[in-house]
Each structure stands twice: as C-alpha cells, then as structure tokens.
Amino acid sequence: MNRRTLLATVAAATIVSTAAWADDAVTAGFIFIGPVGDGGWTYEHNQGRLAVEEAYGDKVKTVYQENVPESADAERAITQMALAGADIIFTTSFGYMDPTLAVAAKFPNVKFEHATGYKQADNVATYSARFYEGRAVQGHIAGNMTKTNKIGYIASFPIPEVIRGINAAYIHAKEVNPDVEFSVVWAYTWFDPAKEADAARALIENGADVVLQHTDSTAPQAAAKEAGNVITFGQASDMADYGPMPRVSSIIDNWGPYYVDRVGAVMDGTWTSGNTWDGIAPGMVGIGEISDAVPAEVKASALALKDSIASGEYHTFTGPLKKQDGSDWLADGETADDGTLAGMNFYVEGITADIPN
Incomplete structure (x- = not known):
C-alpha cells in the first residue's frame, strides 16, 4: 500500500x-x-x-x-x-x-x-x-457546527491510520449530533493539490458544510474558502492562514x-x-487554536475533551461501540487495545461508506 x-x-x-x-x-x-x-x-x-x-x-x-x-x-x-x-x-x-x-x-x-x-x-x-485523538476533537466540533448534517472526509489511502481517523471523527460527531452523516472520498494520494481540491469541491457540492482531510496540502482549505460557509480543519500543520474561517482548528504534528x-x-x-x-498527552499531537468562528460553548467542550484525552481519563475509542456490520466490538466502558487500533480495518456502526480494497 x-x-x-x-x-x-x-x-x-x-x-x-x-x-x-x-x-x-x-x-x-x-x-x-x-x-x-x-x-x-x-x-x-x-x-x-x-x-x-x-x-x-x-x-x-x-x-x-x-x-x-x-x-x-x-x-x-x-x-x-x-x-x-x-x-x-x-x-x-x-x-x-x-x-x-x-x-x-x-x-x-x-x-x-x-x-x-x-x-x-x-x-x-x-x-x-496518535492522530486519531485529534480527529476526535475535530469530530466533536464538526458535529456541533454542521447545519446540513453532512460532513465530508478526504481520505488518502485505506490503511489503519486513516480508517482510525475516520472512525474517531465520526464517533465524536455522532455523539453530539445523532443526525450527522459522513461521506468519504478516497483521493489515493497524500499530496496532490489538484486532486485534493476536486475532492473537497465534490463533497461540498454534495451538501457537506464541514470538510475534514487526511491529505497534506492546503488545497481543500482554499476550495472551502472559495465556496463560503464551509468549515475545515488544518491537517498535520496549523494552516492558520485560512483562519478564522474556513479553518476553525487543526491537528498539529x-x-x-x-x-x-x-x-x-x-x-x-x-x-x-x-x-x-x-498522542496529545506527550505533545506529539497538538490541537491548533480554535477560532472565534466556533461558539464559545463548543470551544469549551472541545477543549474539555482534549484535556480528558490528555489526562487519560477518557479513551477515544470507548464502548459501547459496534462495527459497521452490527457486530459487537466494545462493551459499555471497554476501551480499544493498541493491537486492534494498529490494525484497524473496519468502520464503526453508522458509517455507510465502503473501505476500498
């Protein structure tokens, strides 16, 4: 791969x-x-x-x-x-x-x-x-801020790292907004600004007003800014030049x-x-400044989520959780072990997209 x-x-x-x-x-x-x-x-x-x-x-x-x-x-x-x-x-x-x-x-x-x-x-x-810890915070903000209930995700390659991120974002968006839907576009690249921009535009045209990305360029940010009224998050770097909108926060490696x-x-x-x-606790994963485009109460709850992950009080993947096919995965209060996370090859229940071979 x-x-x-x-x-x-x-x-x-x-x-x-x-x-x-x-x-x-x-x-x-x-x-x-x-x-x-x-x-x-x-x-x-x-x-x-x-x-x-x-x-x-x-x-x-x-x-x-x-x-x-x-x-x-x-x-x-x-x-x-x-x-x-x-x-x-x-x-x-x-x-x-x-x-x-x-x-x-x-x-x-x-x-x-x-x-x-x-x-x-x-x-x-x-x-x-542990990029997925930052995706959980992004998902929390995204679920709170979407008005169309449609969130788009630009994915790179179907490897466990990317699948973990999609799941983490979805779980925490769904937790605050039960009506949220995820659309995933596989770009099959990590850095191709033209492809990334096209993926962002396709998601936006399909009604997504929040776009997350697991690709490396700022092209999705530019596409969202061009569209207007679309929220994005910086990937790997702060991408603060696109703040306070569309970029409302970021994951910083x-x-x-x-x-x-x-x-x-x-x-x-x-x-x-x-x-x-x-992950977040040792500082290898940072959460970029949450802009004033995010309501104060959402910002406060997102930072509280970040702090609970950092302290170890909360694990990003905590049950009850089922797999996409409806089978049980994590019981109430049970947390995912690193072995499962490292090899993750399934979506959680509620995501309707397919994982490509």
Missing part, C-alpha cells in the same frame, strides 16, 4: 544544511514524500529537522531529500543517503517501510527510523503519532522533540530500536 505518493518526480539531489558543523558532527538524514513547503505533513517533519539543528548546533549536520515517491526511487534515495555518510536516517512516510528495511540490512551501522510503519530491526525503529531525542541518542551512544506511538 502506498503512503503519501507524490505525482512529482523525485528531487535530483539531497539538500544539505547550510550551517557550519564540527568535523565529528553526527549526520541526520530525512527522506520526505512531499516538498518542505507543502504546508502540512512534510512541512512539520522539516520543522523537526530544524529543531535538531537548533538543539545541537555544529555538533550535527542535517541533510534531506524531498519529493521522494514510494517506489524504487525511495530505496535509491535512502541508499544514497547512507552511502553519503548519514549516521541516522528518518524515512517519513508509510510507503517507505520495506525500502527502509532493505537498505538497513545493507548498512548495519546506520540507524534508521521509519514514520508510521510497523516493521522493525536491530537498526530500524518505528514511530508515529510536533516531531521536533522526538527528533532531538533520537539524534541525541545516536550522539551519546544510547540509541536502541523500538516503537513510539505518542
């Missing part, structure tokens, strides 16, 4: 930090699916790279390659970065999983970190964020502290493989 597939061709060269560095500096490399200026997913990963430079100064050199498709180009780009002397390489898209493992097997002395994947090795760690910590572990010799999956 592809992850953040970009239609543009792979960048011809790796871009190196322009900062001066010490002779014994650790080199941290980053493989990006989109351009660093995408305003979303890759932008925030690049902010994490810059945080590494700020934290360690001339003790670290960072290099990156943007616009790397999830194809044979990925393995070539990762290999070139390892051959060039990178000590740790972060591959920041799901579709880089197998290429990362393949290159890691050839370079046992290089550390690799793969974002959103699940395959590990002695020199390959995995990391991701905060990779900086993780990247600083993992590069530091390489520097001091304590790096080990493992899996990290953090």
Whole structure:
C-alpha cells in the first residue's frame, strides 16, 4: 500500500544544511514524500529537522531529500543517503517501510527510523503519532457546527491510520449530533493539490458544510474558502492562514522533540530500536487554536475533551461501540487495545461508506 505518493518526480539531489558543523558532527538524514513547503505533513517533519539543528548546533549536520515517491526511487534515495555518510536516517512516510528495511540490512551501522510503519530491526525503529485523538476533537466540533448534517472526509489511502481517523471523527460527531452523516472520498494520494481540491469541491457540492482531510496540502482549505460557509480543519500543520474561517482548528504534528531525542541518542551512544506511538498527552499531537468562528460553548467542550484525552481519563475509542456490520466490538466502558487500533480495518456502526480494497 502506498503512503503519501507524490505525482512529482523525485528531487535530483539531497539538500544539505547550510550551517557550519564540527568535523565529528553526527549526520541526520530525512527522506520526505512531499516538498518542505507543502504546508502540512512534510512541512512539520522539516520543522523537526530544524529543531535538531537548533538543539545541537555544529555538533550535527542535517541533510534531506524531498519529493521522494514510494517506489524504487525511495530505496535509491535512502541508499544514497547512507552511502553519503548519514549516521541516522528518518524515512517519513508509510510507503517507505520495506525500502527502509532493505537498505538497513545493507548498512548495519546506520540507524534508521521509519514514520508510521510497523516493521522493525536491530537498526530500524518505528514511530508515529496518535492522530486519531485529534480527529476526535475535530469530530466533536464538526458535529456541533454542521447545519446540513453532512460532513465530508478526504481520505488518502485505506490503511489503519486513516480508517482510525475516520472512525474517531465520526464517533465524536455522532455523539453530539445523532443526525450527522459522513461521506468519504478516497483521493489515493497524500499530496496532490489538484486532486485534493476536486475532492473537497465534490463533497461540498454534495451538501457537506464541514470538510475534514487526511491529505497534506492546503488545497481543500482554499476550495472551502472559495465556496463560503464551509468549515475545515488544518491537517498535520496549523494552516492558520485560512483562519478564522474556513479553518476553525487543526491537528498539529510536533516531531521536533522526538527528533532531538533520537539524534541525541545516536550522539551519546544510547540509541536502541523500538516503537513510539505518542498522542496529545506527550505533545506529539497538538490541537491548533480554535477560532472565534466556533461558539464559545463548543470551544469549551472541545477543549474539555482534549484535556480528558490528555489526562487519560477518557479513551477515544470507548464502548459501547459496534462495527459497521452490527457486530459487537466494545462493551459499555471497554476501551480499544493498541493491537486492534494498529490494525484497524473496519468502520464503526453508522458509517455507510465502503473501505476500498
């Protein structure tokens, strides 16, 4: 399954930090699916790279390659970065999983970190964020604010991460508005502004007055602004340029502290493989400022939901919940385990869309 597939061709060269560095500096490399200026997913990963430079100064050199498709180009780009002397390489898209493992097997002395994947090795760690916690907050706001009771969702690829997000948003929209309906458009891309804009327009033409997205560009925000009276949420980055309307809040991916910590572990010799999956509580998932376009009481209840998730008082997936086919999933008060969430391949009851193969 592809992850953040970009239609543009792979960048011809790796871009190196322009900062001066010490002779014994650790080199941290980053493989990006989109351009660093995408305003979303890759932008925030690049902010994490810059945080590494700020934290360690001339003790670290960072290099990156943007616009790397999830194809044979990925393995070539990762290999070139390892051959060039990178000590740790972060591959920041799901579709880089197998290429990362393949290159890691050839370079046992290089550390690799793969974002959103699940395959590990002695020199390959995995990391991701519990984006679904932020989707719950978005769903709460969306369910309260829709006037047509139609919410549109631009989905990228039918992988568990995206399905979790759709379910989380739907559950919490339905909780505050039993009449809400979800329409899902699968874009089969992570960054393609034209496709994303078309998906947003199709949802809006079908009556959606709230559009959520699990794609990376700001094109859906622009389409919603053009339509007027449509609410959106920033994805991966704040996208605050579209506030206070249509963008009324956002999910912000905060990779900086993780990247600083993992590069530091390489520097001091304590790096080990493992899996990290953090959410609102540790700060890896942030909720962007809720604009004044949201009624005060809705803002207050959304922030209360955020706080209850962060404190552990509330779990995003808490029963009673059934699967789409009506079968029981979670009993009253029961919460989903991480194994089920990590492999989620079903919708919850009430969503009428199909999950593509």
